[in-house]
Amino acid sequence: MSHPSSEQGAGSRRQENFHLVWDLLIIAVVIANLALLLFDSLFLLPPLNAAFEAVAPGLHGAYERHVRANFIAIDLAFVAVLLLDVLVGWVVAIIERRYHRWFFYPFVHWYDVLGCIPLSGFRLLRVLRIISLLHRLQRLGLIDVRRWWLYGVYAKYYDILMEELSDRAALRLLDSVQDQVRDSGSLSKRLSEDVVMPRKQQLIHEISRRLETMVDSAYRTNRDDLMRYISALVGRTLAENPEIKRLRRLPLGRQVSRALDDSLSDIACRLVHETIEGLRSPEFNQLVERLADSGFDAWMRVDAHTDRVTEQVLVDMLEVIKGQIAQQQWKQRYD
Numbered sequence: 001m002s003h004p005s006s007e008q009g010a011g012s013r014r015q016e017n018f019h020l021v022w023d024l025l026i027i028a029v030v031i032a033n034l035a036l037l038l039f040d041s042l043f044l045l046p047p048l049n050a051a052f053e054a055v056a057p058g059l060h061g062a063y064e065r066h067v068r069a070n071f072i073a074i075d076l077a078f079v080a081v082l083l084l085d086v087l088v089g090w091v092v093a094i095i096e097r098r099y100h101r102w103f104f105y106p107f108v109h110w111y112d113v114l115g116c117i118p119l120s121g122f123r124l125l126r127v128l129r130i131i132s133l134l135h136r137l138q139r140l141g142l143i144d145v146r147r148w149w150l151y152g153v154y155a156k157y158y159d160i161l162m163e164e165l166s167d168r169a170a171l172r173l174l175d176s177v178q179d180q181v182r183d184s185g186s187l188s189k190r191l192s193e194d195v196v197m198p199r200k201q202q203l204i205h206e207i208s209r210r211l212e213t214m215v216d217s218a219y220r221t222n223r224d225d226l227m228r229y230i231s232a233l234v235g236r237t238l239a240e241n242p243e244i245k246r247l248r249r250l251p252l253g254r255q256v257s258r259a260l261d262d263s264l265s266d267i268a269c270r271l272v273h274e275t276i277e278g279l280r281s282p283e284f285n286q287l288v289e290r291l292a293d294s295g296f297d298a299w300m301r302v303d304a305h306t307d308r309v310t311e312q313v314l315v316d317m318l319e320v321i322k323g324q325i326a327q328q329q330w331k332q333r334y335d
Contacts, residue, residue, distance in 0.1 A: 020142060023133050026085050030126050030133075033078040037123055040071060075118050082126070083116045160330045167325050174322050181314050204289050219276045230272060231265040 042048050043063070053060040067074065089112075090105045092098075099105060106113045111128035137143045145151045196203070219226065 020137070022085075022088075023136060026082070027130055027133050029078060029081050030130050033075070033082075033123075034126060034130075036067075036074070036078075040068065043068065072118070075123075079116050079118050082112070082129070086112050086116060156334060160334075163328075163330050167328075170325050171322055174318050174325070178315050178318050181311055181318075208289050215276065226272065227269050230268045234265045234268055235261050 043052065049060075086106070086109065089109065093105045094102045099108065109132070111125045111132070114122050115125035115129055116122075134143070134145060138145055146155075
């Protein structure tokens with residue numbers, strides 16, 4: 001007794017194989033139709049028509065009698081097959097509920113629908129049908145167009161074209177930005193009033209936070225070296241002090257001097273340690289924020305010189321970006 005899952009799997013494989021055979025048949029039909037359209041277009045050119053008649057008069061006459069005379073009927077036969085493909089695909093899409101509404105199919109596959117119109121302008125849309133069918137086979141894993149030589153050539157020049165177009169557009173945009181910067185009245189003042197000042201408190205808080213983090217990290221990393229430096233500094237200062245020198249000449253003066261050196265070094269190290277630890281306190285944060293707040297307005301004050309400097313910096317930055325964009329990166333990829 002067969003299991004339902006195995007029967008469903010076999011039915012799915014049969015359906016997939018049927019789709020594959022049908023897609024390959026449609027590809028063959030479209031290629032044949034496009035080849036006929038191309039040949040017939042060349043046949044209508046007088047120089048090529050005369051050359052064809054001179055090289056193969058019998059074949060020329062057969063084509064003119066049997067194909068050219070019945071060209072509309074032959075093309076309608078191809079159109080009938082393509083129209084059948086559209087109708088079958090539409091029915092399958094409705095059965096499989098592929099789209100949100102049943103009438104979406106002809107709008108999604110507009111190129112298939114318009115390609116069925118037997119007019120010269122619409123016949124070229126049949127090329128898109130081949131592309132869509134190849135995309136379907138690629139999605140099913142039955143082919144890999146990325147390994148095809150033709151796809152490699154297309155991908156290469158498409159990449160080059162897109163890079164050149166995007167670079168030209170980016171350069172035009174940056175040129176326009178540079179012109180806007182040069183023509184702006186007071187750029188620094190506008191940046192200060194419209195960008196920086198509305199975020200003043202956030203910037204001040206960020207400055208205090210980063211200062212605390214920087215000092216704390218530097219202290220913990222170099223704590224031993226810092227303590228040794230402070231101890232050596234205190235010892236050198238005491239050794240050079242005249243009063244300490246006289247103290248050492250007294251009885252037990254060296255012991256007292258050494259004890260004083262150790263005590264002062266310990267006090268200095270503790271003072272530095274407590275100072276660093278105090279950076280985490282809310283009082284220190286408030287102090288830093290008050291200091292930053294008091295100097296923020298002065299720092300953000302702009303004049304004509306500041307405006308010129310800001311403008312030149314922005315223009316030069318954009319110029320560097322333009323130079324980077326102007327480099328044709330595709331030459332390095334495809335050399």
